[in-house]
Amino acid sequence: MKCMIPGSNIKVFGRSIHCLSKIGEDLYIEPLDHGLALRTVNSSRSAYACFLFAPSFFLSYINGTYNQQETNQEEEDSFRCRITMKSCLTVFKSLYTLEKTVDKCQVYIDLKDCRLVFLLHCKHGIVKTHNLTYQETETLQAVFSKDLCPNHIVANSKALIDVVSGFQTSQEEITLNVTPQQVSFKNYVEDEPDPNKVVHSEMFLSPSEFDDYTVGIDAEVTFCLKELRAVLSFADAAGLPMSLHFESTGKPIVFAMESEQTLEATFVLATLADLPSSQSSTQHRVSAASQHTAVNHTSHTHSLTKQRKQAVNNSSSRSHSNQADDRREFRKTKPPNTKRQNEMDFPDDLNNQRETSHCRQPGSDRMKDIDAEFEHQDRVQARGPSSPVIPLHSHVHRASEHQTRPALFPEIKAAPKDNDRATQITQCVQPNRTVLARYEEPCDEEHRVNAKQQTGVVAPDDQCVDSANVSDSEDYDFVPGTPPSKRVGVYMFKSMFFGASQQLSQSLETAQKSSAVFKSMFFGASQQLSQSLETAQKSSAVVLCEDTDEEDSD
């Protein structure tokens, strides 16, 4: 990866770093064919942010091998790294100075010394070099779909700043309430020791204040204000309108902005799901965004699929199934990398969009696609009632590529380039582990434990083999434009699961074909379904402020 940021864009780039730094502590950098992705997730994993700078943002943008001597080409192709936000902030500390002095900024990876290099070419021939250490990492990807959300609002960032500034800085969450007639923002007070002793504030806005206002279902979503402030600080400085996509309580809210072909920013914030029983001060928060769980409900798959399909057909994507209480809860402060977490049900929208080369699919088309998919799944399932084959959108890959059997794990293990990778690969073999271990390595211990605990619900191997066979005879090519040769490998599952970054699979051209991929794939798919139902489980909206205003003489 090598790119050159022009002086005129350095401020925007710096701002994005500042914005990300207000959300997470690590910066995930991933060069993609269609641009450079900067991502982060907050410590409680309730907020995810992604900036994508298109190649046109840069003076030059080269993704992939630039260091030809490097033998292990595919490793470099798939380069993704994580740096600490702090180190990156030092490079872009003063935006004002940067703007005044920097002519251009070169960013590249020094593979020899394992450094991410920021080369600031300043005025008067001064060159400032920042060599940052990095850690290789997996793709960070929240699974969400903004285009399936029935509620879509486009707002001027100034209007939202007015709203947000009306709340106290100590306010942690706000609740957004929409109806076709009215929008309101109110402070979330339920987690106060005594909600009746604090000021309840609510701001009402008319829908006509927004550039676009589509409300399919009335919704009340509660999300963190801190991250929203970070988002708005960027949106305001960039002067970009912001679009909000959201659905209902407990489903993530997506803030997105886009600047003509150069920059796209997406923020996914978890929303609070109020449990009916949580009247006490202890709040169980169910995070919807970027929380994933390894749950395998193979036996439920068929019915779930149907429900899912119905839900999609209803175009509200809401399932009212009251599945056994699998709801994942966690306290916001708790590191969420336990198996008791929630899972997003949507295929990753972001990367799907990528694969169709920036073309925004109209919502209706997408719906059709998904319907088609589900029909397809039904057909596949008809072959074996317990077959866990539920290829989802981005998770479906050409089955004909996978002719070999899972006996190849040893070879896969031989392939890793460092310990880090090795860990990940072993996790891939065991789907549960993989799912859990998507994130940072320090949590691996925990993941492994979780994986062990969960082996009881993992689909038996023979089932997977079955499904692989089934898959072999079917054509699963739902992902256009991806050369078959790039779709093989143990990493695929991860990439698929997180929304299939193409880069990821590209990197694995040499990785062994393995039906383990399918196992994980199916597993992932069924998991997503079951999760969709979990998250769809109703969550009562707490009426914070009922106006029983008898005293009011009006």
Next chain:
Amino acid sequence: MRFRAKVVDIGCIEQFTRVVSTIAKMTPLCVLRLTVNRMYFILNDKVAKGGIWCELTASNFFDEYRMEGLSEEANEIYLEITPDDIVRAMKTAQNAKSIKVKLTKKFSPCLTFDIELPSRTGHSRNVVHDVPVNVIPKSIWNEYSEPTVPDFDVSICMPPLKSLRNVVERMKNLGSYLELSANQNGEMRLRVETEQVTVSTHFKDLEIPEWVNEGSETQTQGRQPDEMVGARVDIRRFLQFLAGQQLNPPKIICNIVDNRLIHFFLLQEDISMQYSMPIVQQ
């Protein structure tokens, strides 16, 4: 009990915000007393926090002011409020078109601030703040009656608050108590005393207000004009009072009863505020 008021004028909104934030700087909790044509902010704690008596004429602030008290005979409302909450509510109203204040019963008794804000697109926006309050029963109303003004030994106008504040801020680093004394010759002295050092600052040629009250006249006349009369106060509390002043009244009168009382009287056209600072005995 009913209460409803409306402000339209932005100047009145700002002034009201200043009054409440001045109060909020001095006490976290106070009593709001509403009568037919006046509004009072009252703090009645002579020992620890001191006493506040702030009186506003409703018609000077509110374009519309209607209240019905507890009953015909007791046509008043006493509410315990957190002034800071009201300040926060008012802060969102800095460019408001109008504010309606009313007493409502929601999750608890509330003072509801319904603020109408202008928006870019010309549509009005509404912000509603429900500030929880406690209604004070009639049985303890008499605890919040107007303090009787005692006979002062010295009555003197304060020097400009800003310079006073600069001095006190530095004295704060030396000790925790400050002796404030003055005489009838227009001199005021601030003194901080520690084992190592004694620092005093003298202000001269301060104005002596004319009191028509006969009682205090006799008292002050009984003393020599240059005799210093003073009392000791907590320096941080004094600084809090100085720093929290947002009203900038033209005159602040300081009344001192030797070793017993320091009483500040802030006079403005539409507001009068009294604050008696707790005394720390030596």
